[in-house]
Amino acid sequence: ETGVTQSPTHLIKTRGQQVTLRCSSQSGHNTVSWYQQALGQGPQFIFQYYREEENGRGNFPPRFSGLQFPNYSSELNVNALELDDSALYLCASSFELTGWETEAFFGQGTRLTVV
Amino acid sequence: AQTVTQSQPEMSVQEAETVTLSCTYDTSESDYYLFWYKQPPSRQMILVIRQEAYKQQNATENRFSVNFQKAAKSFSLKISDSQLGDAAMYFCAYRAQYGNKLVFGAGTILRVKS
Numbered sequence: 001e002t003g004v005t006q007s008p009t010h011l012i013k014t015r016g017q018q019v020t021l022r023c024s025s026q027s028g029h030n031t032v033s034w035y036q037q038a039l040g041q042g043p044q045f046i047f048q049y050y051r052e053e054e055n056g057r058g059n060f061p062p063r064f065s066g067l068q069f070p071n072y073s074s075e076l077n078v079n080a081l082e083l084d085d086s087a088l089y090l091c092a093s094s095f096e097l098t099g100w101e102t103e104a105f106f107g108q109g110t111r112l113t114v115v
Numbered sequence: 116a117q118t119v120t121q122s123q124p125e126m127s128v129q130e131a132e133t134v135t136l137s138c139t140y141d142t143s144e145s146d147y148y149l150f151w152y153k154q155p156p157s158r159q160m161i162l163v164i165r166q167e168a169y170k171q172q173n174a175t176e177n178r179f180s181v182n183f184q185k186a187a188k189s190f191s192l193k194i195s196d197s198q199l200g201d202a203a204m205y206f207c208a209y210r211a212q213y214g215n216k217l218v219f220g221a222g223t224i225l226r227v228k229s
Contacts, residue, residue, distance in 0.1 A: 033215070033216065033217075035217075035219075040221075040222075041221055041222070042119075042206050042208075042219030042220050042221050042222050043160075043206075043217070043219050044219075045216035045217065045218070048215045048216065050215075055215055056215035056216060058216065088158060090160060092160075092217075101215075103150070103162055103165060104162075104217060105162075106152075106159055106160035106161075107159065108157060108158050108159040109158045109159070111158075
């Protein structure tokens with residue numbers, strides 16, 4: 001167990017709907033990253049949050065957005081869901097201090113199915 | 116942009132034997148980190164081993180060791196005395212020294228036969 005928890009574990013949504021995924025980071029960590037893992041592929045970086053601000057973004061459209069809260073937990077929001085958004089969404093937390101970052105510890109993921 | 120390639124979609128090994136998983140990467144950076152992660156059916160990504168590019172010595176963690184060839188941009192994982200619990204998807208990943216993201220390969224499924 002890494003101390004990173006994600007909720008819910010599974011979710012089914014209809015195309016066009018909106019979804020919010022949640023992540024509770026490991027104690028002491030101040031950075032949260034989100035990844036999308038399509039079936040049979042490696043995870044793809046969506047974005048990272050550091051001290052409540054977005055700190056880098058991958059090649060994902062603006063309908064993917066996020067938040068980080070003062071306790072360093074985080075949300076991933078996806079609007080106007082598309083069938084291709086079906087994937088495992090992984091959250092990873094780490095500690096960053098002026099450019100130096102520890103290893104990322106991952107949660108168990110949220111399996112999102114869009115129908 | 117950095118890329119990571121794992122050319123073996125699937126590998127099999129007999130219990131107690133040794134297996135090597137391959138990984139190559141492309142980067143113009145001189146300082147970076149390389150990782151091997153294990154993802155069992157439970158889906159949680161678990162760090163297996165980490166290598167800093169500035170270190171010439173290959174990292175070792177118990178039965179897991181790497182062969183890091185910086186000039187060739189190669190980073191293979193050797194698993195000795197394979198156990199049934201080693202069966203999983205293994206991902207090679209790269210992170211720039213001051214980067215904010217992991218770049219993953221496509222993964223290698225490792226099957227362990229008893």
